[in-house]
Amino acid sequence: MPVRVGIPRYLGYFSFYPLWKTFFEELGLEVITSPPTNQEILNEGVAEAVNDACIPIKLYHGHVAAIKDKVDMLFVPRFVKVRKLETETFCPKFLGLPDLLQASINNLPELLDTRVELTSGRFELFRIAREIGERFGASLAKITKAYLSACWDLRRYWGLMCKGILPYDAIECMEKGYQANRQKEQGALSIAVLGYPYLVYDEFINMDLVKKLNSLGAKVFTAEMISPGRLLREAKNMPKQMFWYYSNRAMHAAYYYLKKKRVDGIIHVTAFACGPDAMLDRLMEMESKEWGRMPFLTLSIDEETGTGGVDTRLEAFIDMLKRRRV
Numbered sequence: 048m049p050v051r052v053g054i055p056r057y058l059g060y061f062s063f064y065p066l067w068k069t070f071f072e073e074l075g076l077e078v079i080t081s082p083p084t085n086q087e088i089l090n091e092g093v094a095e096a097v098n099d100a101c102i103p104i105k106l107y108h109g110h111v112a113a114i115k116d117k118v119d120m121l122f123v124p125r126f127v128k129v130r131k132l133e134t135e136t137f138c139p140k141f142l143g144l145p146d147l148l149q150a151s152i153n154n155l156p157e158l159l160d161t162r163v164e165l166t167s168g169r170f171e172l173f174r175i176a177r178e179i180g181e182r183f184g185a186s187l188a189k190i191t192k193a194y195l196s197a198c199w200d201l202r203r204y205w206g207l208m209c210k211g212i213l214p215y216d217a218i219e220c221m222e223k224g225y226q227a228n229r230q231k232e233q234g235a236l237s238i239a240v241l242g243y244p245y246l247v248y249d250e251f252i253n254m255d256l257v258k259k260l261n262s263l264g265a266k267v268f269t270a271e272m273i274s275p276g277r278l279l280r281e282a283k284n285m286p287k288q289m290f291w292y293y294s295n296r297a298m299h300a301a302y303y304y305l306k307k308k309r310v311d312g313i314i315h316v317t318a319f320a321c322g323p324d325a326m327l328d329r330l331m332e333m334e335s336k337e338w339g340r341m342p343f344l345t346l347s348i349d350e351e352t353g354t355g356g357v358d359t360r361l362e363a364f365i366d367m368l369k370r371r372r373v
């Protein structure tokens with residue numbers, strides 16, 4: 048029976064899942080993911096995680112709890128750096144994620160807590176792949192093949208998102224060979240929905256934000272719909288980068304949409320109790336005013352956020368954008 052590796056469907060999942068899945072499967076392992084976020088996962092996460100954790104960290108705990116008894120090993124990479132932007136790293140909760148889990152959840156399977164610090168680019172990624180592959184007794188040839196296939200699938204995944212396909216649809220289309228569904232072009236309005244991918248794309252915690260906006264007649268644009276190279280070029284708009292990878296990405300995407308003037312408004316989806324987001328939100332709002340008085344809405348999410356309040360705010364924002372166009 049192949050070794051079963053668990054991948055929680057949260058945090059880095061939305062950015063890197065096809066890379067990990069293909070790599071492990073090519074090594075001959077079985078990949079098991081937690082189900083999409085649901086109320087049970089949220090309740091479990093709230094119960095397991097420390098009280099003052101942000102909602103994404105609580106949800107990650109819930110996803111781990113949902114699969115920990117079904118796998119031999121859990122893949123919880125310790126993200127430190129994934130691009131060559133000086134001073135950029137991940138938020139401290141990401142850096143300490145394996146330790147947080149071990150301190151909070153009982154009876155965890157073995158954690159594969161590979162340190163991901165890509166200071167020297169692709170070479171470093173291959174070194175990490177080799178380290179993991181050797182742990183499972185794979186030959187260098189097998190590791191190299193798995194690594195190349197995984198990189199290819201990650202590029203395909205990112206390419207699909209650049210075409211406007213949302214992550215779940217892109218993953219499904221890659222796994223099942225479907226033609227991916229683009230958002231319908233029904234909307235007269237275009238809105239940039241920016242923030243951490245685990246808030247923008249998790250339909251449970253953001254209460255189906257993208258579909259709601261679509262149903263209100265708006266087409267949604269996100270950071271992942273901009274190519275990684277283009278996004279990085281937007282970094283030059285900031286005299287000083289923030290320290291956190293996902294915060295920088297969201298801000299770089301905001302500059303892209305502000306400069307191109309391709310959207311009618313920006314919605315920043317933010318997590319209540321997130322330190323980095325407090326700074327990011329203020330900066331994004333100020334820059335939105337500065338660059339052409341772009342309408343801006345902050346949508347703060349926590350475990351108590353109700354659908355009613357979100358619906359009302361979205362409807363009011365869309366109404367205002369429509370009136371502005373008349």
Ligand code: SF4
Nearest residue numbers: 101103138140318321
């Ligand atoms: S960046 Fe913010 S929301 Fe994300 S894990 Fe860190 S504290 Fe939580």
